[in-house]
Amino acid sequence: MKRALLTACLLSALGAPALAQTPMRLDPDGKWVPAEAPIDPASDAGVMQRARTQLAENRPRGALALLDSWLKRNAAQDKPETAEALLRRGDAKLALKDEYEALYDYERVIKEYPGTPQFITAIERELEIGLMYLNGLRKKFLGMRIDSATRIGEELLIRVQERVPNSQLAQRAAIELANYYYRARDLRMASEAYEIFLTNFPTSEYRQLAMQRRVFANIGRYKGPRYDASGLIEAQYLVRDFAQRYPQAAEQVGMTDALISRLDESAAAQMFEIASWYFVRKDSVSARYTLKRLILKHPDTVAATRAKEIFIERRWPIPEPPKPAPTEDAPGAKPEPSEATSETKPEAPATDAAAAPEAPAPKEAKP
Numbered sequence: 001m002k003r004a005l006l007t008a009c010l011l012s013a014l015g016a017p018a019l020a021q022t023p024m025r026l027d028p029d030g031k032w033v034p035a036e037a038p039i040d041p042a043s044d045a046g047v048m049q050r051a052r053t054q055l056a057e058n059r060p061r062g063a064l065a066l067l068d069s070w071l072k073r074n075a076a077q078d079k080p081e082t083a084e085a086l087l088r089r090g091d092a093k094l095a096l097k098d099e100y101e102a103l104y105d106y107e108r109v110i111k112e113y114p115g116t117p118q119f120i121t122a123i124e125r126e127l128e129i130g131l132m133y134l135n136g137l138r139k140k141f142l143g144m145r146i147d148s149a150t151r152i153g154e155e156l157l158i159r160v161q162e163r164v165p166n167s168q169l170a171q172r173a174a175i176e177l178a179n180y181y182y183r184a185r186d187l188r189m190a191s192e193a194y195e196i197f198l199t200n201f202p203t204s205e206y207r208q209l210a211m212q213r214r215v216f217a218n219i220g221r222y223k224g225p226r227y228d229a230s231g232l233i234e235a236q237y238l239v240r241d242f243a244q245r246y247p248q249a250a251e252q253v254g255m256t257d258a259l260i261s262r263l264d265e266s267a268a269a270q271m272f273e274i275a276s277w278y279f280v281r282k283d284s285v286s287a288r289y290t291l292k293r294l295i296l297k298h299p300d301t302v303a304a305t306r307a308k309e310i311f312i313e314r315r316w317p318i319p320e321p322p323k324p325a326p327t328e329d330a331p332g333a334k335p336e337p338s339e340a341t342s343e344t345k346p347e348a349p350a351t352d353a354a355a356a357p358e359a360p361a362p363k364e365a366k367p
Contacts (some may be wrong), residue, residue, distance in 0.1 A: 044070075044081045048062060051088045060095035063088060077297060087122055099129045100139055100149075103156075110163065120169075123160055127173055130156030134180045154180075162343035166200070175206045182213050191217040191231070225273035232267045236260050268298035272306060292319045293299050 017364035024032045049069050056064040065087040074082065074303050090105035102125070109122040133153030138145035160173040178193035194214035198207065215238045218231040239260055243250035250256060271294040291307040296319055311318045 044074075044079060047082055047280075048084050048088070051085075051092075055088065055091055055095065058095075060092040064092040064096070067092065078358065083109050083116040083118040086113075086123075087118040090122070090125060092131070094125065098140070099132065099137075100152075103129060120164070123163055123169060126156050127160050127169060130154075130160070130173070131176060134176070139294055152367060161200075163260055171197075171201050171206075174200065175204075175210065178210065178213070182217060185220075186222045187217040190214075191221070208246055211238070211245070212249070212255075215239055215242060220265070225266075226268045227270075229267045229270035233262045236263050236267075239263070264298055265301050265303070268294055268301035268303035271298070272303040275307070288314075288316060296321055 025031060025298040046188075047066060049067050051063045054060070054066070067085050071082070071085055071089065074085075086105045086109050090102040090109075093099070093102035093105070105120040106125050109116070109118050110126075113119060130153040133139070133149040133156070138148065139147040139149040139152065141147045154177065157173040157177040161170045164170050174193070174197040178190055178197055180188075181190035181193050191214055194210045197204070197210050198214070201207070204210075213237055218235040218238065221231040224227055240257045242255050251337055265329065275287045275294065278284070278290060291310060294307050295304050295311075299321070308318055310316075
């Protein structure tokens with residue numbers, strides 16, 4: 001009996017300090033500090049904490065019901081927790097694979113609460129949804145995913161660039177949108193998107209990729225001699241720029257002088273096709289003008305050789321490239337007369353009216 005009583009006294013003595021001890025937690029510096037007082041579950045902060053816990057435990061339906069009820073009760077009040085409630089409700093809808101409805105909550109956060117910490121998070125969520133749509137996810141219709149949502153995805157990525165320009169999110173949205181156009185073979189939009197990306201983010205880690213794909217997009221837009229070849233002319237300048245910046249990568253992907261020569265041949269063939277069309281239309285003046293431009297712009301191509309043959313057949317003078325103006329250092333250049341030589345240069349002799357022979361006087365008319 002005495003032993004049992006002594007044991008109980010010892011346990012109570014040892015447990016008392018533990019029960020009276022204040023809860024502690026680690027702060028960001030790794031120090032033990034008193035823990036915060038427990039939050040009332042019925043308060044606004046308590047509701048947000050419960051919603052976060054349910055989302056973390058993969059119970060989005062409970063979080064959705066809790067946040068719906070809270071937002072309805074506080075719809076007429078602008079509380080500090082409203083932005084977080086909208087964000088977490090969107091997260092719950094996204095977890096339930098109802099991403100399109102989640103966009104309404106994210107848009108409210110972005111438009112109505114731009115100064116809150118939830119602003120950037122909402123933009124991140126919209127970026128992820130946009131990428132899901134561009135990667136093939138379809139929008140729900142009558143409970144089935146049958147509607148294409150690529151247009152929505154494009155708009156979401158464009159909005160990200162407009163709302164947080166010059167940020168990491170905008171950079172990712174820009175390169176992902178350009179890559180989507182490139183994958184979808186929309187080469188005109190891909191070329192423009194890569195150009196915008198290179199203008200807005202000139203020091204990006206994706207610059208080399210963007211420059212390379214912009215060249216291939218311009219080349220891919222060319223469909224043959226009967227179509228527009230403006231992309232080929234631009235591609236030649238882009239190839240030279242890429243080879244100058246990244247010579248080793250240019251050799252690996254084939255952006256060399258050989259590619260520039262092929263582009264030159266294609267552009268010349270397109271101009272020759274235009275001249276042939278003018279000949280069919282009996283418009284020899286326009287045909288001659290086009291062939292002349294062809295010979296001057298692409299002199300080393302097969303099309304230029306054929307154009308010269310036409311000039312010979314029709315006995316037209318073959319155009320020659322304009323010669324550069326002679327400079328002072330160029331051989332054969334005539335030096336300009338100096339002031340001394342101009343002063344010592346003899347002047348032309350003045351004409352003497354008396355020394356000039358007189359014109360014969362007209363004969364008098366006979367009466």
